[in-house]
Amino acid sequence: MLLRRTGKPALTGVLCAALGVAAAELLAAATRPAAAPLVAVGSAVIDATPTPVKEFAVRNLGTWDKPVLLGSIGLVLILFTAVVGVLTVRRRWAAIAGAALFGLAGAAAALSRPAATLYDAVPSLLGATIAGGALLWTRARVARPDRRTFLRTALLVTGGAVLFGGAAETVKRVRGSAITRSRQAIKLPAAADPAKPLPSGQAPGFTSAKLYRVDTALSLPKIDVDTWSLRIHGRVDKELELSFADLLERPLKERDITLNCVSNEVGGPYIGTVRWLGIPLAPLLAEAGVDPEADQLVARSVEGMTIGTPVATLLDGRDAMLCVGMNGEPLPVEHGFPVRMLTPGLYGYAGSCKWVTELELTTFADFDAYWVRRGWAAQGPVKTASRIDKPRPFATIQAGTTTVAGVAWAQGRGIRTVEVRVDDRGWQKAELLPVPSSDTWVQWRYEWKATPGPHTLAVRATDGTGAVQTEQRATPFPDGATGWHTITATVD
Numbered sequence: 495m496l497l498r499r500t501g502k503p504a505l506t507g508v509l510c511a512a513l514g515v516a517a518a519e520l521l522a523a524a525t526r527p528a529a530a531p532l533v534a535v536g537s538a539v540i541d542a543t544p545t546p547v548k549e550f551a552v553r554n555l556g557t558w559d560k561p562v563l564l565g566s567i568g569l570v571l572i573l574f575t576a577v578v579g580v581l582t583v584r585r586r587w588a589a590i591a592g593a594a595l596f597g598l599a600g601a602a603a604a605l606s607r608p609a610a611t612l613y614d615a616v617p618s619l620l621g622a623t624i625a626g627g628a629l630l631w632t633r634a635r636v637a638r639p640d641r642r643t644f645l646r647t648a649l650l651v652t653g654g655a656v657l658f659g660g661a662a663e664t665v666k667r668v669r670g671s672a673i674t675r676s677r678q679a680i681k682l683p684a685a686a687d688p689a690k691p692l693p694s695g696q697a698p699g700f701t702s703a704k705l706y707r708v709d710t711a712l713s714l715p716k717i718d719v720d721t722w723s724l725r726i727h728g729r730v731d732k733e734l735e736l737s738f739a740d741l742l743e744r745p746l747k748e749r750d751i752t753l754n755c756v757s758n759e760v761g762g763p764y765i766g767t768v769r770w771l772g773i774p775l776a777p778l779l780a781e782a783g784v785d786p787e788a789d790q791l792v793a794r795s796v797e798g799m800t801i802g803t804p805v806a807t808l809l810d811g812r813d814a815m816l817c818v819g820m821n822g823e824p825l826p827v828e829h830g831f832p833v834r835m836l837t838p839g840l841y842g843y844a845g846s847c848k849w850v851t852e853l854e855l856t857t858f859a860d861f862d863a864y865w866v867r868r869g870w871a872a873q874g875p876v877k878t879a880s881r882i883d884k885p886r887p888f889a890t891i892q893a894g895t896t897t898v899a900g901v902a903w904a905q906g907r908g909i910r911t912v913e914v915r916v917d918d919r920g921w922q923k924a925e926l927l928p929v930p931s932s933d934t935w936v937q938w939r940y941e942w943k944a945t946p947g948p949h950t951l952a953v954r955a956t957d958g959t960g961a962v963q964t965e966q967r968a969t970p971f972p973d974g975a976t977g978w979h980t981i982t983a984t985v986d
């Protein structure tokens with residue numbers, strides 16, 4: 495009974511909201527993608543999410559974190575608009591109040607985005623006006639007992655929503671494929687300073703075609719290379735502004751470098767080695783003339799991420815660069831197309847801003863970057879770590895000699911030794927496979943004479959300075975996980 499009385503108005507509320515959202519999405523897609531309300535609300539929620547919840551999401555949802563977030567927002571939206579639909583039957587003002595709340599939330603979210611302009615409120619406000627108008631228009635029809643009228647009304651609103659939504663989707667598609675085409679058309683010059691050929695004797699997987707992805711971008715920034723530019727400013731003698739073509743005129747460097755995320759748990763997957771092509775940063779900074787007092791370089795991306803890197807790490811001779819290529823191709827969109835920063839030896843959040851458009855020279859005292867404001871360490875040097883990849887945790891393996899294998903990393907310092915421990919027997923040296931430089935992980939292997947029964951395997955690395963990886967367990971927050979990766983396996 496209750497369901498019958500509330501079902502129709504609830505559905506109508508949801509449909510009218512869908513119509514408004516679709517209209518707002520269409521206007522934004524056609525004029526300013528950054529103003530699209532759904533992504534704006536999602537991004538605002540991400541920014542406001544407390545660090546422990548974010549950590550939990552990255553840990554337990556992996557790359558599903560974004561679909562789960564959008565799904566949850568959708569669910570809240572459906573519940574809210576269903577209630578507004580039901581209230582509207584009784585009171586006309588419920589439609590107006592509901593729509594206003596709805597529009598203001600979207601507008602506030604859009605305006606809270608780092609690169610927002612006043613216009614960004616417009617799509618949400620327009621969408622809310624349409625949703626509110628539709629609610630008032632359907633109000634009398636929904637109240638009537640006859641089924642035909644309701645059906646016709648619902649179909650009309652649904653049709654409008656599908657039409658607007660479809661058009662918005664098409665506009666986004668067209669823009670996306672234009673970016674894909676312009677990316678494919680880019681001819682990257684050969685590196686003046688090419689990567690050394692990889693030393694022979696590596697196992698498969700030393701470098702890979704794909705890299706893990708971690709970022710806060712709910713929709714990938716679609717950047718037009720022809721209008722993109724990089725501004726180097728702040729505490730410099732001379733501001734520089736470079737186009738993509740300007741960058742490509744400079745000598746390029748190609749390197750195999752391991753990148754990893756500070757959020758990676760011990761044994762976790764957020765690490766990978768790929769071949770990067772980029773413009774060395776130190777000469778650019780020399781050209782701009784960095785104020786000796788400026789100890790922080792803040793990289794800003796088009797969607798408003800800020801990543802702060804110690805200037806000293808960019809000038810100490812390591813291969814810090816502005817990358818334009820990955821694995822012989824222009825950067826993939828999800829890895830920062832057209833240009834990202836890369837600072838070997840620092841976790842991604844502290845040195846590798848994707849979709850970068852600004853480099854500002856400042857100080858750590860004057861500016862806290864995005865993750866620092868959320869409690870993460872201001873500087874993010876990579877900690878020495880190691881991982882067992884084979885056998886897999888809880889695997890059942892055959893008795894006899896079996897190869898235990900994995901990786902170890904301490905970018906910049908390099909890995910001197912890796913040791914494996916089986917149960918409580920002592921540490922045994924593993925064999926290290928060759929590496930091109932200290933900026934990549936090292937593959938290791940250990941021949942284990944596996945005897946029947948359950949076994950516990952642990953690994954630890956010693957870096958190039960002689961420091962042994964600590965056993966002390968630490969969570970990823972605030973400056974990177976520590977502890978020995980330990981797995982159990984059963985031998986038949």
Ligand SMILES: Nc1nc2c(c(=O)[nH]1)N[C@H]1C(S)=C(S)[C@@H](COP(=O)(O)O)O[C@H]1N2
Binds near residue numbers: 705708753755847849
């Ligand atoms: N613009 C932007 N750059 C970013 C991030 C981001 O959220 N936005 N995340 C950083 C983090 S935390 C990491 S670990 C690396 C991941 O780079 P990848 O996704 O190319 O592997 O990008 C860094 N650069």
Ligand SMILES: [Mo]
Binds near residue numbers: 756842
């Ligand atoms: Mo990260």
